[in-house]
Amino acid sequence: MKLAVQRRRAARVLITPAVAVLLALNLFPIVYALYISVHYWTLARPQPPRFAGLSNYADLFFDERFRNAVLVSLKFIVLAVGIELLLGFGLAFVFNARLRGIATLRKLTLLPSLVMPLVVGLVWFYMFNENFGLVNWIWVMLGGTRVPFLTQGTLALLSIVATDVWQWTPFVMLVFFAALQALPEYVYEAARIDGLSGCQIFFRVTLPLLRPAILIVLIIRAVDALRSLELVFMMTKGGPAGDTEVLPWYLYTAGFLSLDLGYAAAMAVLMLALVTVLSQLFARRLESQEAVL
Amino acid sequence: MTVALIRNKDQHVSTRRSADAWPIGAVRYLVAAIFTGFFLLPFYVIVTTALKTETAIFAWPPIWVFKPTLQSFYNALFVFGGRGAVSYLINSIVISAVSTFLAVVLGAMAAYGFVRFSFAGKRHLAFWILSTRFAPPVAFIVPIYLMVQKLGLLDSHIALILIYTAMNLSLVIWILRGFFAEIPIEIEEAALVDGYSRLQIFWRVAVPLVRPGIVSTAILSAIFSWNEFLYAMVLTQSRAATLPVYLAGFSNSMGLAWGEYMAVGTLAVLPILFFTFALQRYLVRGLTFGAVK
Numbered sequence: 001m002k003l004a005v006q007r008r009r010a011a012r013v014l015i016t017p018a019v020a021v022l023l024a025l026n027l028f029p030i031v032y033a034l035y036i037s038v039h040y041w042t043l044a045r046p047q048p049p050r051f052a053g054l055s056n057y058a059d060l061f062f063d064e065r066f067r068n069a070v071l072v073s074l075k076f077i078v079l080a081v082g083i084e085l086l087l088g089f090g091l092a093f094v095f096n097a098r099l100r101g102i103a104t105l106r107k108l109t110l111l112p113s114l115v116m117p118l119v120v121g122l123v124w125f126y127m128f129n130e131n132f133g134l135v136n137w138i139w140v141m142l143g144g145t146r147v148p149f150l151t152q153g154t155l156a157l158l159s160i161v162a163t164d165v166w167q168w169t170p171f172v173m174l175v176f177f178a179a180l181q182a183l184p185e186y187v188y189e190a191a192r193i194d195g196l197s198g199c200q201i202f203f204r205v206t207l208p209l210l211r212p213a214i215l216i217v218l219i220i221r222a223v224d225a226l227r228s229l230e231l232v233f234m235m236t237k238g239g240p241a242g243d244t245e246v247l248p249w250y251l252y253t254a255g256f257l258s259l260d261l262g263y264a265a266a267m268a269v270l271m272l273a274l275v276t277v278l279s280q281l282f283a284r285r286l287e288s289q290e291a292v293l
Numbered sequence: 294m295t296v297a298l299i300r301n302k303d304q305h306v307s308t309r310r311s312a313d314a315w316p317i318g319a320v321r322y323l324v325a326a327i328f329t330g331f332f333l334l335p336f337y338v339i340v341t342t343a344l345k346t347e348t349a350i351f352a353w354p355p356i357w358v359f360k361p362t363l364q365s366f367y368n369a370l371f372v373f374g375g376r377g378a379v380s381y382l383i384n385s386i387v388i389s390a391v392s393t394f395l396a397v398v399l400g401a402m403a404a405y406g407f408v409r410f411s412f413a414g415k416r417h418l419a420f421w422i423l424s425t426r427f428a429p430p431v432a433f434i435v436p437i438y439l440m441v442q443k444l445g446l447l448d449s450h451i452a453l454i455l456i457y458t459a460m461n462l463s464l465v466i467w468i469l470r471g472f473f474a475e476i477p478i479e480i481e482e483a484a485l486v487d488g489y490s491r492l493q494i495f496w497r498v499a500v501p502l503v504r505p506g507i508v509s510t511a512i513l514s515a516i517f518s519w520n521e522f523l524y525a526m527v528l529t530q531s532r533a534a535t536l537p538v539y540l541a542g543f544s545n546s547m548g549l550a551w552g553e554y555m556a557v558g559t560l561a562v563l564p565i566l567f568f569t570f571a572l573q574r575y576l577v578r579g580l581t582f583g584a585v586k
Contacts, residue, residue, distance in 0.1 A: 006491060007410055007491065008410070008412065010406075010410065010491040010492060011406045011410035011412055013402075013492065014402040014403060014405055014406030014410075014492075014495070015402070015403045015406040015407070015418075017399045017402065017403075018399040018400060018402065018403035018422075018462050018466065019403070019418070019422075021399065021455070021458060021459050021462060022422060022425055022459055022462060022463075024459075025437070025455065025456060025459035026425045026428060026433075026459060028436075028440075029433045029436035029437055029440065030433075030436075032436035032439070032440070033432070033433070033435060033436045036435060036436060036439070091324075091325075091328060094321055094324050094325055094328075095325055097318070097321050099318055099321060099322065101322075102321070102322070102325055105325050105326065105329045106325075107570070108329050108332070108333060109328065109329055109332045110569055110576060111332065111333070111336065111565075111566060111569055112332055112335075113576075113580070114516050114520075114565050114568075114569050115520075115562050115565060116519070116520040116522075116536075116537065116540075116558075116561045116562065116565070117520060117522065118520075118522050118537050118540045118541065118561075119339065119540065119558040119561050119562055120335070122339075122540060122543060122554060122555070122558055123335045123338050123339050123342075123555070123558065124335065126338065126342065126551060126555075127335065127338060131351075131353065132350075132351050132352065132353045132355065134334075134338060134355055137353070137354055137355055166331070166332065166335065169332075170332055171580060174576070175580075175581060216581055217581070220580075220581065223427050223429070226429060227429035227430065227431060227432075229431060229523065230522050233522075233541070233544075234543070234544075237544070248429065248431035251431050251432075251434075252431060252434070252523070255434065255435050255438075256434075256438075256527060261435050261438075261439070264435050265435045265436070268431070268432040268433070268434075268435055268436075269432075271429060271431070271432045272428070272429075272432045275427050275428065275429060275432070276424065276427075278427060279423070279424040279426070279427035280424075282423075282427070283420045283423055283424065286423070287420070
């Protein structure tokens with residue numbers, strides 16, 4: 001009995017500080033964002049916030065720029081994450097070989113994932129430059145003419161996608177590589193004994209076994225791509241003509257350049273709702289893994 | 294399922310990774326080398342641009358052989374923007390270090406509490422903490438800005454330190470949970486018999502046993518704090534401004550000061566290159582929250 005009390009106290013002492021920090025800086029801001037989002041709340045004039053009901057949300061519904069931002073974000077996420085998954089998947093097989101030196105190459109590919117996104121934006125901004133950029137130089141060497149990568153609508157978005165692919169493909173590749181390494185040999189032996197061809201083994205054995213890893217990396221990348229605004233900040237500022245104006249960038253400009261906090265908060269609430277759904281999927285995935293442990 | 298399978302990783306050292314016949318092996322090498330080159334090229338560009346003279350930076354075609362100069366580093370650190378980047382650098386180091394320390398201490402305590410004690414609502418609490426990992430900073434920036442403003446903490450170190458602590462807590466807790474769970478309970482029971490209190494066991498027995506986990510989560514937390522851009526830009530101006538805030542100033546330089554900004558970029562990236570190699574083994578585990586080991 002005494003031990004049980006002690007144990008409960010120990011658990012409380014251990015867990016409370018972390019939970020308190022998260023309550024103050026995660027849960028409270030969410031509630032506060034909801035509160036701000038139903039007010040006219042501007043930083044521009046020193047007047048007190050006024051209750052606005054759902055009008056910020058209604059405005060969002062009719063806001064062309066918001067619709068555009070959602071669409072651009074969607075395009076960015078689908079393209080970037082799609083390419084990263086396909087390329088990372090393929091590269092995992094390339095690097096999954098016992099060849100001298102290939103492990104060293106694999107370790108080197110790790111570097112982009114941890115670099116400050118702002119520096120990534122800076123260096124690719126330089127490399128995409130129309131007048132002296134390396135990408136243009138390579139393009140001209142291959143027989144093309146100079147391309148204004150970052151000032152032409154579709155190209156600008158694709159350039160940012162390419163930059164994101166540069167940064168995150170290695171991470172995706174390493175996750176798949178780790179998952180491939182963990183596949184048990186006996187399954188393959190069984191498949192061979194059953195007379196499956198190489199192609200059948202891939203689709204009926206490897207792919208299904210990699211499904212958990214695919215889901216996990218898909219969710220992590222989608223959530224992180226949704227929040228990313230550093231590349232846009234550094235390379236295009238949302239231009240040309242809103243063609244690279246992703247949702248987080250629009251939210252930031254609405255809140256801190258137009259100073260309309262109520263409106264920005266309404267956008268934030270919608271974004272949180274979306275992310276909550278994705279994080280639930282991720283949690284369920286982890287939970288089903290833990291159940292086996 | 295994956296985790297259960299992956300647990301056995303060490304026992305079957307991937308017999309499937311057999312050596313290829315030579316044409317396939319050669320293709321593997323070629324593809325691996327091309328992509329490794331692609332992933333490393335921007336690092337070369339960052340460092341060489343920082344070491345070039347202004348004329349060399351704007352040269353077309355790009356200059357590959359040049360006499361390096363440290364002028365850009367000198368300008369960036371001590372001259373540029375009135376007072377140089379040194380104070381930003383110091384702020385980055387202080388804020389990353391303190392927030393990492395707090396996140397690891399509070400996170401390790403909570404992780405241990407979750408592993409060794411049972412209490413009502415434990416699973417819900419753990420998954421709520423996990424969900425905070427998915428919180429996009431941009432969705433929190435409006436309420437957090439108002440909170441920090443009302444507390445009179447704009448442009449203060451403490452605001453960023455606490456926000457980064459909260460940002461990294463879920464990572465630390467979830468990764469260390471896995472590490473603590475791997476400690477055989479018998480070791481701790483023996484300590485209990487020896488008369489250690491619960492908290493002594495945590496501090497003197499459990500923590501030393503999970504040192505690799507502590508080191509790798511600390512490095513990851515430090516990198517995430519070091520790289521963080523949005524909170525730093527909105528919440529600080531000069532006194533507590535970090536390196537990303539300095540780099541964001543590039544937009545105001547009319548696209549001319551490439552050398553200086555690449556020099557700061559080099560300083561922002563170098564420590565990460567170093568730590569990435571130190572981290573190697575645990576990186577994928579860390580970045581996927583232990584979902585892939």
